[in-house]
Amino acid sequence: MKKIILLLNLWAVGFTYAQTNLTQTENYIYEKTCLTEDCSKKTETVQYLDGLGRVKQNIAVKATPSGKDIAVPVEYDTYGRQVKSYLPIPQSGTQNGALYADPLSNASSLYGNEKIYAEKVLESSPLGRPLQQKQVGNDWSGHPVQFSYDANTSADAVKKYSVVTSWIEGRTNSELSLSGTYAENTLYKSTVTDEDGNITTQFKNKKGQTILTRKKDGTQNADTYYIYNEYGGLAYTLPPLASASALTLTMVDNLCYQYRYDGWNRLVEKKIPGKGWEFMVYDKADRMILSQDANLRKSFDWIIYKYDVLGRPIYTGIVKSNNSRIGMQNQILGGAVIEGRDNTPLTANGMPYYYTNMHWGLDTLLSVTYYDSYPQQYGFNPPVPSSIMGQTVLTDTPTSDGMSTKGLPVLSLVKNIEDDGWTKTYTYYDRKGRVIGAHSINHLGGYSKTELLLDFAGVIQQSKVYHKRLATDPEKVITQSFTYDQQNRLLVHKHQIDSNPEEILVQNEYNELSQLKNKKLGGSNPSQPLQSIDYTYNIRGWNTKINDPSNLNGRLFGYEMKYSSPVNSNVAPGKFSGIITEVDWKNASEDVLKRYNYSYDGLSRLKDAVYSEPNATVPFNNYYNEHLTYDLGGNIKTLKRNAFPVNGSTATQADDLVYDYTGNQLTKVTENALNDSGYEGGNNLITYDQNGNMKDMLDKGIQSIQYNYLNLSNQYTVHQSSAFGQMSYSTMNYLYRADGTKLRKTYSSAPPRGSTTTRITDYLDGFQYTYTEGGGICLECRTESAFEQQAYRNASFVFPGNPTPEWKLDFVSTAAGYYSFTENRYIYQYIDHLGNARVSFAKNSEGAPEIIDTNNYYPFGLNHISNSFSNSGFGSFYSYKYNGKELQETGLFDYGWRQYMPDLSRWNGIDQLAESYLSTSTYAYVANNPISSFDVDGRWFNEDGSIRPSTTFDYTPGAYKPTMSFSTSNGMHYNEGGGGGNYTPFGRTQAYADLMTAFYNGGTGGMSNIGGTLRWWTDYEDPDPTVTGIGAFGMLKLKGNASNSNSTSNSLMDNFFNWIQGNPIKVSQFAGMIQAGSTVAEKGLSSWNGASNITKSRIFAETISTKLPASAKALGNASKVFSVAGKAVGVLGIANTVYQWKNGNISDTRAIVDGLMGVAGFIPATAWVSVVYFAGMALYETYGNDGKPLF
Known part of the structure; x- marks a missing residue:
């Protein structure tokens, strides 16, 4: 019986056994994340596995606010399918990681007589497709989500739109027409009926392309049609108002989404209903270099984007040209637009910038971003601090362990649109590459200087903001401090203006599910707040x-x-x-x-x-x-x-x-x-x-x-x-x-x-x-x-x-x-x-x-x-x-x-x-639907109604996406928006804070700074057509306590090979290989590479030995074992090689060899070479070379 104990620490090096009370007669995976350097404060999880390697119980050790364990049992039906998903169950105490014989025994103390599991009803066929999904809670037992699968009928009356594509100015020109309806049994039909009886029907063709999504407003169909050109590109989207109207040029122009592509299948022109045409121009590296909307076209303006040799955006601006899109495209045909740092400045709009400008002159400079080293030539440069709150500040000179600002953004210059004022923002990092400070000089000459004190896990302990509107104004100082519990749930948030008395802004109390139970506001005495706010929740x-x-x-x-x-x-x-x-x-x-x-x-x-x-x-x-x-x-x-x-x-x-x-x-x-x-x-x-x-x-x-x-x-x-x-x-x-x-x-x-x-x-x-x-x-x-x-x-x-x-x-x-x-x-x-x-x-x-x-x-x-x-x-x-x-x-x-x-x-x-x-x-x-949703910044909202928390054990976004923010004046905001929580052992409030910190320190996702507030989001495409993607939180290795069952209970390799097992057809095709590589990246490649070399190598080696045979066996007759395994390993090898090489962890020679071995994985005759190379290299470097690269 093989026991795997993995100590995953975000920064620590090593591989060790934890001193816990783990059940030695069971297979398990134990994980510990140290929140302090001596690991006195930590999060611990244990996954117990049955004899088939399936998870049978998840335990979060001492995870509740009172220090009790949280257990989640996992059950399977006679076919090995998980048809029940239990809510996390706080136990009566802690067993220090030992397996619970009856984890359900304590459920009634928290949930009463409520039904505490969601269940699926699967069809009796080899496909095992869901027919019903019943959520937790007694009230939902009689209101399942229902699924059905069929082929289209004549009664569906699915309109048959088609296009005829010609080529004009190097791009597609698709003429839309309507030719009756689809014949019976020519489209796949899937229907989802939600808990309230609202029906959504999706029709797909034999290529898997969605043709129609149909909903009903109560009296009539609301149909959204998707029309593709002969090359498989989406040419038109007809929203419900358009599809219900007669097909005329006016209707298409006013109500339809239209897309045009060039010969490389790049989107070069598009039209949103109500807007004029938008143009895009690309270089040889497929990066958008120029864009123009209808308003810009009137003034002959193009927005230009410049990149360095590593593909990083370095500056943007406006170029004036009375030229067509194809004319602009032809000017860079066959070339890549690359600019680099230069000691001789160019000047635009009163701002010198130290980059070359080899392609197109700038009429207006809009923004500049510097990486790697702080430019020394600017007279407005503030002195780079040697330390911030006792934390050493990185420079471009490598430290003894090789850390420097190489690869990090260090200075951004952003112009005002309506005048030539500029905002200059410097970003400072600690020796772990985490943001610990920023110095922003505003367009009036004043500044906002932010300092952050981070603990071992990267959680903010204190922040200070020094602010002046004008350089001659008196300085305002805002000091904030944060106190957390053993799982890094925020307990107390204090605030101070200048030398005024310190104010207790917030005191938080949580229930055993880490949901915010009570919040006290205001005052200087913890026992005498201005207001005390209670929060309650239902079973969901x-x-x-x-x-x-x-x-x-x-x-x-x-x-x-x-x-x-x-x-x-x-x-x-x-x-x-x-x-x-x-x-x-x-x-x-x-x-x-x-x-x-x-x-x-x-x-x-x-x-x-x-x-x-x-x-x-x-x-x-x-x-x-x-x-x-x-x-x-x-x-x-x-x-x-x-x-x-x-x-x-x-x-x-x-x-x-x-x-x-x-x-x-x-x-x-x-x-x-x-x-x-x-x-x-x-x-x-x-x-x-x-x-x-x-x-x-x-x-x-x-x-x-x-x-x-x-x-x-x-x-x-x-x-x-x-x-x-x-x-x-x-x-x-x-x-x-x-x-x-x-x-x-x-x-x-x-x-x-x-x-x-x-x-x-x-x-x-x-x-x-x-x-x-x-x-x-x-x-x-x-x-x-x-x-x-x-x-x-x-x-x-x-x-x-x-x-x-x-x-x-x-x-x-x-x-x-x-x-x-x-x-x-x-x-x-x-x-x-x-x-x-x-x-x-x-x-x-x-x-x-x-x-x-x-x-x-x-x-x-x-x-x-x-x-x-x-x-x-x-x-x-x-x-x-x-x-x-x-x-x-x-x-x-x-x-x-x-x-x-x-x-x-x-x-x-x-x-x-x-x-x-x-x-x-x-x-x-x-x-x-303004009662269940709100808009964040005028661009997006939670269409899925995700102001509510998830009821699963996974840390998926639930409430308060937009209420967590980071601003230069206030540091981290913990505006819970009226409470909320999720069923993980990790507090929602601090989890969001850690997520923000991770993003702010270079994580994946998108950000915008509006009104001094950093806003964030992530997006993903869920493979289930009935589910709307609402944020790839499980794909990011969070810092601090914000772990989740997706990102910590399963390693990257587990996720990767589990994906292979679940997608054999995709993995047996080259296109599937590309998708597999994308999935690897989504599953946390940055986290994988964030571990120590020796830990990574051992995880890789042991996963190869334990997971690969199961993955190959699951593929059955889809392809030969080595062919598929070679492709799988090839994808991971190439993805990891690129990442390691870009970060300077391996030599150029090693990168070339690894790349060739990765390519070999895609060739049936040499697939075995790829498997043997990567597996052998992982084993040798792990056990024979102390975790160091061979060359």
Whole structure:
């Protein structure tokens, strides 16, 4: 019996047995991740295996907050299939890793009588396809997800679109036509019926290409068609609104996604519905060098991207050329565009840059990135610190162990779009290559300097931010400290401004599943917080309560979400798919229990929101109801909205809107309600530019809107008419960086009386400043259009007079709200599951909490329209409302990349990621389900509703994707968004923090910095067509405690060979080899190479000896054993060789030899050579050469 004990430490070297109480009569895999250098703080997991090598129990040792074990049993049916998936079960104590004879015995203490396993019903065939999937929980036993498999019939009436492709200017030109419907039994048909009975049907052809995805809105089909050219490339996508229309050129132009390719099958032209054509130009290395959209084409501008010899982006800019796409392509035909560092600078837009420019001259330089070494030639360089918080800072001079900044980005220069100001950001690393500091010089000459103290596991223990708006300003210092438990769950987060008393921002308490149980906010005494917030969850892990709205018991806010069991089920029936059907809430300032019931159509679009006050004499007063209808594309057709009674007790109809469209573009809104509240009305036409951006909104008094090359609105002209017919004239101008970060807003207002007032707002690394000049009175007064006055509190009107013009530091954001410099106190916020600011409060002069702002929202984000209006509070942290976004003077919310109109429930422009949401309008907000989803930055949202946690043992994304952030002003944010957790032994809060740290230190994924906040995401394509990919968290080896069963309980090699076993057909084809290599990368190649050489070699050697025969046997007759094994090893060998060579771990000669051996794996006659070479090399280097490369 072979026992494998693997000590996987992120930085430690070695291979050792752990002193635990492991069951010696069982096969097991033991893993330990040290969180401290002496390993006194650690995470431990054990996988016990049965005689067939299958996992039969997972144990997380001492993983609960109280130090108890968590066990997850694994069961198989008589065919060896895992048809049950149990929830993790905290045990009564710890056995130090020993196998539990009856891990289910303690389940009732936590889960009661609930069903604690999900189960699959598989068909009785060799395919073993799922027929049903039943989730955990008693309520879900009778509501399974159902699957069926068939061939198309004549009743399906699948339209048969086709294209005829010709070649024009070196690219495809596909003519679309419709020729009846597909004959019976010519398409594969798979159907998924969710827990609520909503049906999704997918049709595929014999090539495996998806032809049609069909859903039903309740009365009609919502069909999305995919049409391919003769070469297999996607030529057209027809969303539901297009597929239901007659096939005309106008329809195709307005509603269809269109794609054109060159002879290398590279996408060179595409058209998004509502936008003009976009062009892409590539070099010989298949890197996009030039891009141009329709607006840029009008000014003959091209965005250019330059790379160094390693393929790293080094600078971007704008090139002017009145040339066609093919003309630009021909200029670099056959060549690779490569630039390099140069000691002789070139200068553009006032900035010298030390790179060559061999291809195309730059008309505008936008950004520059330096790698490997800090350029010494700049006069604005700050001195590189030798250490930060006691941690040695890496330089380009290698340390004794060979570490340096080689391969790391060290300096970025980013230009302002609207002027020639620059932001210069230096990044500093410790000896492990982790970010420990940054020095950002802003466009005004000030700076934000960030310092991070990391522990052994890379978790932030303390952060400091030093900030100045101008170089001559006094420095502000923000110090934060973090305390964690034994599993690195955040316990205490403290915050300090300058030398002020330290504030306890957050104190967290977790339940035995590591879900946030209680959060205490504010105060300087741990036992006397300003507020204590309780969180509760259902069996699925979905947050159900934030405090108790029916009994606040001294709390300022309570919030309850109901899914399957609403109280008013006769108004809106319960849903079992995770959709929220009822919400109760109460705030202490109003002390009224309020309720919304939500009903949806078959596409999960919100139809009705019915408002009531359950404890009132007449509960259903319908004061704030909304009712919506949609077309097939998700464009709102009608919207009816109620408001508080003007007179009496009958709700006022604030809005009765009818929307008119051309394609997806809203061209006019007709207001039929005889009421001046809500939407302004006016029945004016709306126009758009070539990129689909709204150019005006006359109903709101917005005469014109202009945009920069990133499609960010940067200038508004507003004419507003008062109730007395007097006109005021306003302008708004925005300043952005080339990476999309908003830096400044300038608002000028010329009222009917008084002088013009100008207010400037600066946004600098999370710090917000204002400057006011002039004596006008309309900056905070009610207007008849645009400004959403109901979003602010009432206050007595005060004539501002003529304030002395000066810059004021207003506030800086914190993990729990804001710190107001003008009020010299912390502002805390209750936020709901969508990140909406509900109640803001602060400590008053007597030390008690006082409410300073309260918000009640319609479903799509408009503040409830009451019987009064406000004239105070605008232009500060009070303006951050719906989804935590800033409300603008125009009445639009600024999400970063787009502006949102809550009164119309639409965006001002087209989604940059529209191709990720093909079935819905490019202007629709979160696919019209604003109760279960929210948009992060104007580009993407959690379409799967993943604000809820996962109910599996795997650490998959659940709640609060966008609420974890890293900013230069605040370090790590732990805004849990109302609690949440997952069923892993590792706390959700800190797991997200570690994930952020990993990403920030060079992990895989995407990031953007908007308003000083680093946002992140990952994407993957799930092989199951019924599952939407929501983030490849399991593919990344996290630092600190954020391990998961995918990334730690299985090694890279386990994942790789398990994938081979599950995909024999793919592995037997060359295309499958490429996919296998991609999968290897996804499964964590960077983590594999992060281990020590000796550990890697042994893992590789032992995996070859234990896994390869099983993988080969699983392939059966698909191919000969050595052929397939050679391909498998060849893929891994090539992938690992490239990675090792790029990181300088092996010599050039070794890289060439390894590469040739990898190629040999793909050739049947020499496949055995590849297997013997890599296996033999791994064994020799492991046991015969002390883990060092042979050459």
